[in-house]
Amino acid sequence: MGNTESAVVQKRMIRFRPEERPVVERVFDHLLEAGSGRAPGSSEKVLTLDALKVSVAGVVPEPMAVRLFQAMQSVGPGGTAPPGGGVSREQLLVFLADVFHGTAEERAPLVMAMASGEGGATVTANQVREFVEDLVSAVIQTLTSRGRLQGWRPDRMEDGEQGVKLLAEQMSSELKLTDQQACDVGCLEDWLFRVSGVALYLELVTGEGLGVRLPSQPPLPLLPACGPAPWAELRSLLHLPLLLFLYPQLPAHSAPWRPLFSTRLHGESFSRLVSCCVRRGPTLLLLRDADGHRFGGFASHSWDTKPQFQGDSRCFLFSVFPTMRVYTYTGYNEHYMYLNHSQQTMPNGLGMGGQHEYFGLWLDSEFGRGHSRARPRCTTYGSPQLSGQEDFTLETVEVWGVGDPPEEQQAQGKRSVLDADPETQAIMEMTGKTLHSQGLREPEEEEL
Known part of the structure; x- marks a missing residue:
């Protein structure tokens, strides 16, 4: 980092490993290439909302792109925000540091900005739920666009749109509202500390959407892998938001x-x-x-x-x-x-x-x-x-x-003990023993 960077930015950048810093420092210039990158009437290079939308198109839905831009604008790295409503390089760097390596205390103001849209001091539970809906939708679109569905077929599964609303309601239900039924920064900080999925989802959407692929952080598998399945005949009760919800619960x-x-x-x-x-x-x-x-x-x-x-x-x-x-x-x-x-x-x-x-x-x-x-x-x-x-x-x-x-099931397959030992079967038949298991057998194709 050069000496022109603020002390706040330099302090944030220390959190990245040496091999990660060049990746993060290139993000601003990469995003500027998607548009003019200049705010009206300003000679300073800034990231505009239009440039961000173009850069993340196809990976991050537009509503979530707007929310990310609002979070970047809310950052105050020690200097003034650029004129014309854009995002400066310093604001972007602090935003990235807080998303990838920030504490719940540092991420809470970002979530507040993304949920309120107006920079208010509080948000309602409904505003948080709407933010989470956009975030979950962005996670699913990101996983789909990047080919990370792990073998799942959303077209042969239950309604994913309804699932997004259900998961967003579940996650936002963990909010502990104030006596005035509002949610301030402290409330969001507590929520982020307890509901770890919010930070994980935000990290995925930011990293994939903005092209921040840190060498030390391989992509987290948010979905389980799906083994061979007869998708042509099967329509599963599962959907992607349900997988996102259940997968972390398993041991x-x-x-x-x-x-x-x-x-x-x-x-x-x-x-x-x-x-x-x-x-x-x-x-x-x-x-x-x-x-x-x-x-x-x-x-x-x-x-x-x-x-x-x-x-x-x-x-x-x-x-x-x-x-x-x-x-x-x-x-x-x-x-x-x-x-x-x-x-x-x-x-x-x-x-x-x-x-x-x-x-x-x-x-x-x-x-x-x-x-x-x-x-x-x-x-x-x-x-x-x-x-x-x-x-x-x-x-x-x-x-x-x-x-x-x-392990014994893998080794022996689906064979009965009688199949494994025909002599035992013959002896039982000769002594007049009834082979009860024979009547309970099913066709060999037991798996789908």
Whole structure:
């Protein structure tokens, strides 16, 4: 940095590594090349809104480009802002330093400027929600334009526009408003500290939109990878905003997600659902009931058919519509997950949380029926009633494998112990033993 740069800028630039500084210092000139870069009546080079719009076109939606420009203009690096309403080089450098390496205290004024649009001292919860809607939309467009969808097909998934609004509502619901139901800089600082996704999204949109690719910061995978899926036949209950929401909640992020079961492809068969879930590693269950409510649960362990509860405290329930929320372990009991089939003494079905007859989420073995009974909350997860009706009619269900299957499952594939040992099968037949597992077998193509 030259001596002409203000002390504020020099202090901010120290945060970047030596190999990053040339990248950051070139951003201003790169953006100026998209337009004239001169404010009317000024001989000083400044970044105009039109130049910024042209530079980020196709990567960042225009509403978010305007918000970024407002944040840059709000920066006061120690000198006066350039005349004509543009953004100076110093303002841009401070903005970039605060976006990539700033604290919640330093990022809060930027968010205030992006949410208010007028430089006010407070914003409303609705203004913050609208800002987050634009930010999430920009994240999705950025990931799409940069080919970073990780194998997902938005055209074969649920409504992403509705998902943007749901995710924005969820994120902005974390605001702790003042007594006057307003949000000042302190409120935003607290919000940014607790809701880390805002800073991550802003960093992605700024970096990709403005061409700031720092060598020391490889792109963060905001979406899980999707394994092979029959997208020609499948229309998933998932959408990209839901993936952005659920992915950080999971305990592991390495294995590609793989479709295991869908009523659209496998039909309404509980035995088929069981065969597709058992011994497949961690899974994500998604449902839609006849009232249009969408909800589900994460199972941290492989499902196993037995009349006891299983799983651990990493399991959780979640709602997707009409609100997007996650409900985690309360510590009250250990009724994480339950799967039973073809038993006469215990309930047959799939459940998560609560207790028998009062599950937070229950699918009956008589396919198509279920319940979500929480009065007032599920004891295991603290979730409210997730379905439209307490006893609901199931419309659609799908299951995704979201972790590596157990090693023995990978090694042995889908073979029964009887397949692995034909002599054992022959001995059992000769002694008159009934091979119960034969009647429960499904076709070989168990995965989608």
